[in-house]
Amino acid sequence: METIQSFTQLTDHLKAHSGRKLVALVCGYDEHSFAAVKRAVREGLADFILVGDQSRYGQYVENEQLSRHITIVHELDSDKAARIAIELVRKSEADILMKGIINTDNLLRAILDKETGLLPHGRVLTHLSVMHIPTYHKLLFFSDAAVVPYPTQEQRVEMIRYAVEVCHRFGIEKPRVSLIHCTEKVNPKFPVTTDYVNIVKMCADGEFGNAIVDGPLDVRVSCDKESMEVKGIHSPIDGDADVLLFSDIEAANSFYKAVTLFAHAEIAGMLMGPICPVVLPSRSDSARTKFYSLAMALLNVGLKKDSNKD
Amino acid sequence: METIQSFTQLTDHLKAHSGRKLVALVCGYDEHSFAAVKRAVREGLADFILVGDQSRYGQYVENEQLSRHITIVHELDSDKAARIAIELVRKSEADILMKGIINTDNLLRAILDKETGLLPHGRVLTHLSVMHIPTYHKLLFFSDAAVVPYPTQEQRVEMIRYAVEVCHRFGIEKPRVSLIHCTEKVNPKFPVTTDYVNIVKMCADGEFGNAIVDGPLDVRVSCDKESMEVKGIHSPIDGDADVLLFSDIEAANSFYKAVTLFAHAEIAGMLMGPICPVVLPSRSDSARTKFYSLAMALLNVGLKKDSNKD
Numbered sequence: 069m070e071t072i073q074s075f076t077q078l079t080d081h082l083k084a085h086s087g088r089k090l091v092a093l094v095c096g097y098d099e100h101s102f103a104a105v106k107r108a109v110r111e112g113l114a115d116f117i118l119v120g121d122q123s124r125y126g127q128y129v130e131n132e133q134l135s136r137h138i139t140i141v142h143e144l145d146s147d148k149a150a151r152i153a154i155e156l157v158r159k160s161e162a163d164i165l166m167k168g169i170i171n172t173d174n175l176l177r178a179i180l181d182k183e184t185g186l187l188p189h190g191r192v193l194t195h196l197s198v199m200h201i202p203t204y205h206k207l208l209f210f211s212d213a214a215v216v217p218y219p220t221q222e223q224r225v226e227m228i229r230y231a232v233e234v235c236h237r238f239g240i241e242k243p244r245v246s247l248i249h250c251t252e253k254v255n256p257k258f259p260v261t262t263d264y265v266n267i268v269k270m271c272a273d274g275e276f277g278n279a280i281v282d283g284p285l286d287v288r289v290s291c292d293k294e295s296m297e298v299k300g301i302h303s304p305i306d307g308d309a310d311v312l313l314f315s316d317i318e319a320a321n322s323f324y325k326a327v328t329l330f331a332h333a334e335i336a337g338m339l340m341g342p343i344c345p346v347v348l349p350s351r352s353d354s355a356r357t358k359f360y361s362l363a364m365a366l367l368n369v370g371l372k373k374d375s376n377k378d
Numbered sequence: 379m380e381t382i383q384s385f386t387q388l389t390d391h392l393k394a395h396s397g398r399k400l401v402a403l404v405c406g407y408d409e410h411s412f413a414a415v416k417r418a419v420r421e422g423l424a425d426f427i428l429v430g431d432q433s434r435y436g437q438y439v440e441n442e443q444l445s446r447h448i449t450i451v452h453e454l455d456s457d458k459a460a461r462i463a464i465e466l467v468r469k470s471e472a473d474i475l476m477k478g479i480i481n482t483d484n485l486l487r488a489i490l491d492k493e494t495g496l497l498p499h500g501r502v503l504t505h506l507s508v509m510h511i512p513t514y515h516k517l518l519f520f521s522d523a524a525v526v527p528y529p530t531q532e533q534r535v536e537m538i539r540y541a542v543e544v545c546h547r548f549g550i551e552k553p554r555v556s557l558i559h560c561t562e563k564v565n566p567k568f569p570v571t572t573d574y575v576n577i578v579k580m581c582a583d584g585e586f587g588n589a590i591v592d593g594p595l596d597v598r599v600s601c602d603k604e605s606m607e608v609k610g611i612h613s614p615i616d617g618d619a620d621v622l623l624f625s626d627i628e629a630a631n632s633f634y635k636a637v638t639l640f641a642h643a644e645i646a647g648m649l650m651g652p653i654c655p656v657v658l659p660s661r662s663d664s665a666r667t668k669f670y671s672l673a674m675a676l677l678n679v680g681l682k683k684d685s686n687k688d
Contacts, residue, residue, distance in 0.1 A: 201640050203639075203640045203641070203642070204640065213560070217567070217568070248628075248632065249628065250523070250627050250628055250630075250631035250632075257527070258527070260628075286631060286632075286635050287631075287632050287635035287636050287639065288635040288636075288638065288639045291639060291640075292639055295639070295662065298662040299661075299662045314628070314632065315628045316628060317560050318558075318559065318560055318570075318624070318625045318626060318628065318629040319628040319629045319631075319632040320560075320632070321560035321596060321597075321629075322558065322560075322596075322597050322624065322629040322630075322632050322633040322636075323632040323633065323636050325596050325597035325598040326597050326598075326632075326633050326636050326637050326641075327636050327637075327640050327641070328598065329513075329597065329598045329601060329602055329605070330511050330513045330514065330601075330637050330640075330641035330643070331513075331636075331637070331640035331641040332513070333640070351609075352605065352608040352609045
């Protein structure tokens with residue numbers, strides 16, 4: 069397949085290659101969820117099961133274009149609505165779980181429930197984002213700005229596996245994963261750098277399949293060949309990273325907020341680990357971000373559900 | 379004074395208000411140091427004492443415009459050159475210390491020497507940067523992307539004091555200092571957020587003088603009023619931060635590298651703590667960054683040398 073290098077190409081790809089999927093949306097009462105749903109329906113990408121307070125789904129019902137593509141499951145209590153939506157996925161009656169304006173922590177709790185949730189035992193739950201930055205030549209994935217605060221080495225390894233899988237879905241044959249640190253030096257004072265050395269070894273041993281993994285590298289060297297050369301760094305990332313793995317949530321979040329605000333990047337994101345793609349936007353995310361996140365999830369329906377190696 | 383809101387205004391201000399200062403430059407053999415020196419001389423801002431290998435300062439000597447404004451102190455050994463430059467500052471024979479292509483760690487070691495260095499006993503050494511981001515309406519200061527990896531609470535407090543002092547020098551009467559974290563929630567799981575609460579209290583008690591300090595806030599809410607309103611956050615920072623204090627070097631460095639690369643920000647920086655301004659650019663920094671850093675240092679000559687409260 070052609071590599072998907074922008075959100076427009078992502079949408080085009082889905083329109084051409086993906087059948088209509090079924091999305092369970094929890095408490096999608098807000099304007100931006102509504103706009104994302106409307107667009108997904110208009111583009112022919114999805115039908116929706118709207119779980120929550122029926123009386124607050126009025127605008128969906130009144131919209132003629134939408135009405136044939138939605139089903140409403142009435143439930144006043146948002147925690148119960150979350151459990152109903154999750155049950156739909158567990159019974160394979162929905163392909164994707166999407167969050168509306170229910171509190172993130174509450175939805176996560178329901179996803180993590182050992183008996184009735186969506187996360188297979190022992191699987192790492194993490195968040196993967198992808199940005200279109202006007203000043204970068206392709207999409208840039210990164211993790212984790214939202215869910216895992218301080219990844220362990222085991223979690224880092226899984227985060228890379230997930231990112232590589234998703235990149236393959238985007239048609240990136242051999243994704244370049246850069247392990248981010250403030251400098252390129254390996255230094256025991258920064259334990260993350262010695263962790264990175266071990267990850268690079270794992271990659272050399274084929275642990276991540278068809279992928280290039282290198283680090284420690286800083287953000288600039290990872291994404292700019294000239295900076296790499298000026299600094300005299302040699303790396304197979306070659307200033308052309310597809311994925312940035314950040315050391316922790318503070319670094320990832322600062323990156324994300326700065327690049328969306330100051331470089332006008334568009335962003336999408338999804339949860340990795342559950343048995344189906346989960347779209348978990350913030351309340352404050354734009355309609356575009358909600359739609360692109362849904363599109364990212366649509367592309368990733370059917371990622372192997374038990375891929376963690378034991 | 380008028381507030382300085384760009385590097386051009388900074389240069390204009392120095393030309394109008396600052397006498398010619400004396401800069402001790404260690405191993406300034408590289409093209410970018412040379413360009414920065416040339417510009418500083420041309421703008422009438424500084425004379426230079428070039429410490430290092432005389433034979434490598436040929437381009438300075440051959441430049442007619444420069445030759446009247448430079449003095450060379452010959453020393454082949456770069457560590458000794460650093461010590462000579464530092465001694466010039468200690469004897470008040472130079473106002474500013476500037477790094478050329480000597481290794482940063484080596485220069486820092488000389489600065490930190492308890493007997494012959496530049497850091498008064500008990501004073502915190504940290505790095506303060508300032509950026510001009512084309513998509514932000516004024517200069518944005520931040521700390522610490524270079525020297526203190528994981529600040530203690532005591533270091534954070536000093537970093538804020540330094541930043542406030544420097545902002546006053548830039549004519550920012552009441553600087554807004556935002557304490558950066560990935561969310562706005564105070565949560566004991568993230569000890570930095572409870573540290574921030576104490577810093578905010580100190581600010582209310584007048585500890586930082588004429589300044590506004592608030593947090594935890596994320597980068598976006600700190601610098602964008604609309605994001606603040608959408609998220610329903612109330613903060614005296616008001617989406618109009620002058621200073622971002624990051625939780626650690628990974629967050630600060632990711633921010634710095636991302637914004638310079640993807641939002642084409644211009645950047646300057648200096649060391650805070652020593653008895654004189656110290657300009658410590660990376661080898662790979664542009665001539666412009668080296669000049670702006672020097673300009674930042676020139677504005678800050680004579681910051682009170684013993685301001686740490688005991």
